Amino acid sequence: xxDRTNKLRGMGRRRFVKSLVTMGVSAEAALHLDxxxxxxxxxDPTEEVPRLGALKRPDAEKYEEPPYPETLSEREPEYYTxxxxxxxxxxxxxxxxxxxxRRIDQLDDSGLISSKVIMQSNNGTEPYHVGVVRSxxxxxxxxxxRTSLSELSETKKETADITVDELQGELPDTVSGVAGxxxxxxxxxxxxxxxxxxxxxxxxxxxxxxxxxxxxxxxxQHPYRYENDDGDITCATGCRIDTDPDxxxxxxxxxxxxxxxxxxxxxxTSAHGVFESDLDDDGxxxxxxxxxxxxxxxxxxxxxxxKIGEVxxxxxxxxxxxxxxxxxxxxxxxVGIDEELSAGNRLAxxxxxxxxxxxxxxxxxxGKDYYKDNMGPTCKQGIRTGRCEHTLWGYDEDPxxxxxxxxxxxxxxxxxxxxxxxxxxxxxxxxxxxxxxAGDRRDPGDxxxxxxxxxxxxxxxxxxxxxxxxx
Numbered sequence: 134x135x136d137r138t139n140k141l142r143g144m145g146r147r148r149f150v151k152s153l154v155t156m157g158v159s160a161e162a163a164l165h166l167d168x169x170x171x172x173x174x175x176x177d178p179t180e181e182v183p184r185l186g187a188l189k190r191p192d193a194e195k196y197e198e199p200p201y202p203e204t205l206s207e208r209e210p211e212y213y214t215x216x217x218x219x220x221x222x223x224x225x226x227x228x229x230x231x232x233x234x235r236r237i238d239q240l241d242d243s244g245l246i247s248s249k250v251i252m253q254s255n256n257g258t259e260p261y262h263v264g265v266v267r268s269x270x271x272x273x274x275x276x277x278x279r280t281s282l283s284e285l286s287e288t289k290k291e292t293a294d295i296t297v298d299e300l301q302g303e304l305p306d307t308v309s310g311v312a313g314x315x316x317x318x319x320x321x322x323x324x325x326x327x328x329x330x331x332x333x334x335x336x337x338x339x340x341x342x343x344x345x346x347x348x349x350x351x352x353x354q355h356p357y358r359y360e361n362d363d364g365d366i367t368c369a370t371g372c373r374i375d376t377d378p379d380x381x382x383x384x385x386x387x388x389x390x391x392x393x394x395x396x397x398x399x400x401x402t403s404a405h406g407v408f409e410s411d412l413d414d415d416g417x418x419x420x421x422x423x424x425x426x427x428x429x430x431x432x433x434x435x436x437x438x439x440k441i442g443e444v445x446x447x448x449x450x451x452x453x454x455x456x457x458x459x460x461x462x463x464x465x466x467x468v469g470i471d472e473e474l475s476a477g478n479r480l481a482x483x484x485x486x487x488x489x490x491x492x493x494x495x496x497x498x499x500g501k502d503y504y505k506d507n508m509g510p511t512c513k514q515g516i517r518t519g520r521c522e523h524t525l526w527g528y529d530e531d532p533x534x535x536x537x538x539x540x541x542x543x544x545x546x547x548x549x550x551x552x553x554x555x556x557x558x559x560x561x562x563x564x565x566x567x568x569x570x571a572g573d574r575r576d577p578g579d580x581x582x583x584x585x586x587x588x589x590x591x592x593x594x595x596x597x598x599x600x601x602x603x604x
Contacts, residue, residue, distance in 0.1 A: 141178075142168055153178060157220060157313040159502050161185050161593070165210035174212050179317060181214040185500035186508070187564055196398075196495040196604040199365040199475045205394055205602055208497045215506055223505050225310030225321035226250045226261040227530055233263055233308060233326065234531070240303055243293040245270070249529035251327070252507045253541070255577065255584075258325045260507075263308065264527055266575065267297050268331040297328050329577040352519040353386075355486040356432050356439040359479060366474050368432060368441050368465060369489055370400060371514040371554060372481035376407050376444075377429035383407055386515040386553035387432065389493050389565045389592070390476045391462070391601035398476040398604055400442075400463040401595065402552030403570050404449035407461050422449040430463050441474060442466050448598055458535060459570040460595055461552075478604070480563070483519055490520075491563060498592045498603045499557050499566035504528045504538060511540055512558055513569055513587065515550025522558075526586055535594035538567045540587040555589045565603045567592050 141149060146167075153163040153171075156178050162185040166174075175181040188208040195202050215223075233248040240246075251264040269292040309322045357369035370390060376383040385406030392398040404410075407428055409420035425444045433439035445464035465474045478495055482488035503509075507525050514520040523540035530536050538555060555567035567589035575584045596602055 141171065153183075155314040156182075156317045157224060157319075158183055159185065159505075161501055162210070162212065166212075170210075170212070175214050180217050182217060182220040183212050183214055184220075184502035184506060185210055186213050186503050187211045187497055187499050187559075189496040190604075193494065193496040196392075197478065197492075198361050198367060199363075201392070201398060201475075201604070203395060205392060205604070208602070210500075213508075219506065221312050221319050221321060222261050223250075223507075224312035225319070226263065226324060227310070227505065228312060229308045229310030229321075229324045230263045230530070232310070233265065233304065236304060237265070237300075240300070241293050241295045243291075245291060245293040246295070246300070247529060247531075248326075249527050249537070249539070250505075251527040252525050253527075255327055255581075258327055262325040262327060265300060265304065265326055265328045266331045267293055267295075267300065267328070268573075297330060301328055327577065329575045331576070332574045352483040353481045353514075353516045355481070355488075357479075357481045357487055357489070358474075359477065359487065359489070367477035367479070368400075368474055369477050369479040369481045370493065371520075372432060373516040373549070374402065374441070374463075374552075375431045375433075376425075377431070384516075384549055385551045386549060386569070387463070388552045388568050389554040389556075389603055390478050391596070391599065392604045393599075393601050397465070399445060399465070399601070400476050401554075401568055402461055402463055403568070404447050404459045404461045405570075406551050407444050407447065408449070410449070422447050425461065442476075446599060458590075458598065460568055460590060460598070462599060462601075480514060480520075491561070493554060493556060493603075494559075494562050494564045495604050496562065497564065498596070499564050501530075501536065501591060501593055503557070503566070504536075504591065505530070509557065511538065511555050511566060512563070513540070513550065513553055513555050513589070515553035515569060517549040523587060526584065535598065536591040538589040538591055539573070540589070542585050542587050550587070555592070565592050568595060 150163045162183050174183050189211055190206055190208045192206050227250050230248045230250050237246050245268045248263055248265050251262055252260050254260055307323045307325050310324055312319045353372035357372050360366050370387045372387055374387045383406040385403055388401035390398050408422050408425035425447050428444045430442050431439055432441045442463050442465040444461055446462040448458040448460050465476050479489045479492045482490035510522045510524055512522050526541045527539040550569050553569045556563040556565050569589045571588045573586040573588050
């Protein structure tokens with residue numbers, strides 16, 4: 134251990150980072166580590182493996198209300214460690230999933246079959262096995278839970294040509310995975326594959342436990358504004374927004390606040406709620422996503438009277454391998470000669486207009502390692518379900534498209550949560566971790582019950598894709 138530590142201490146920066154990655158430290162964690170931090174975290178990174186829990190801004194309080202700093206301060210990493218065995222189990226599973234995905238891509242080019250790591254015991258398997266999911270995607274207004282898939286028009290659904298039975302014939306029952314490199318390489322054999330059918334739709338859920346005590350109306354459908362002592366007006370998040378009823382009339386949830394290096398903060402939300410993504414009779418989206426640029430966004434519930442801004446940027450690449458991109462930026466705008474509406478971080482309360490319940494952290498965001506290690510539950514706040522806490526089901530890591538967070542839920546009914554924030558509650562500090570995009574029902578077959586899931590995009594990939602940071 135001493136020899137290894139001494140070797141790291143004597144290395145230059147580039148070689149130091151490369152050596153950490155070789156030992157098995159994740160690229161995101163290694164990028165932010167220096168020798169002093171490493172020695173404070175662990176005496177031996179091969180026995181106590183450093184993991185990146187979050188990136189946090191030391192001057193977070195400056196971003197709580199306007200006027201905001203013109204530039205972004207640098208975030209600092211927050212680390213934790215896991216044992217070598219826990220690291221080996223997690224990373225070998227993700228390596229196995231990547232190996233299976235490469236084989237799937239040779240068999241099918243639809244982008245509708247994916248392999249991912251399932252953290253929960255499923256169909257009698259141990260946690261951290263590989264789930265192979267064959268997805269059928271349908272559109273919100275095309276799907277009734279009582280309608281069988283065979284009854285849907287072929288232009289209203291997308292599915293792969295290869296069947297689950299054919300996949301099982303082409304793929305092995307178990308696969309091996311590798312963690313670390315060179316002298317630090319560790320291999321785990323016998324990682325099981327489990328196959329399932331998936332029905333995915335652009336809507337969200339209505340968990341029974343979230344609706345208890347309510348009258349059944351949607352949560353957070355009011356306008357939410359707050360004003361500081363200087364008269365600056367700020368718009369809250371985690372509430373209902375609507376697109377311009379004179380164009381495409383969509384309803385969804387307002388997501389976390391982000392900011393580029395220069396410029397004012399903006400809101401995130403889902404792309405499919407700001408343009409007409411349903412398929413026409415030829416199986417093509419009725420609108421091009423870029424048609425949504427400049428479309429007015431309202432925050433006021435059913436009357437659609439309170440304008441907060443417009444669609445500034447959109448990423449939605451349906452039909453391509455990178456299709457899980459489903460995000461848009463909302464830019465707030467001036468509401469009067471001397472009044473400018475700012476994007477805020479306070480979370481709306483379902484108790485009424487201009488009521489709030491906590492705030493998303495201005496410090497930063499959760500690291501990918503947190504999810505790969507299944508470190509705890511995730512909260513989400515959407516206009517259908519309210520604020521709920523969910524257990525992690527699985528995590529889909531893919532270098533060619535945004536990572537996907539999969540959360541367990543109890544039901545799959547209703548719409549509107551799309552675009553809402555995912556966050557981790559760190560003793561009242563709500564650290565942003567993702568953006569909700571869709572609901573999913575997995576059918577494993579063989580008599581096992583289906584599993585309803587909430588699907589979200591990991592916030593780190595959204596930051597990179599839009600060149601922004603959570604504030």
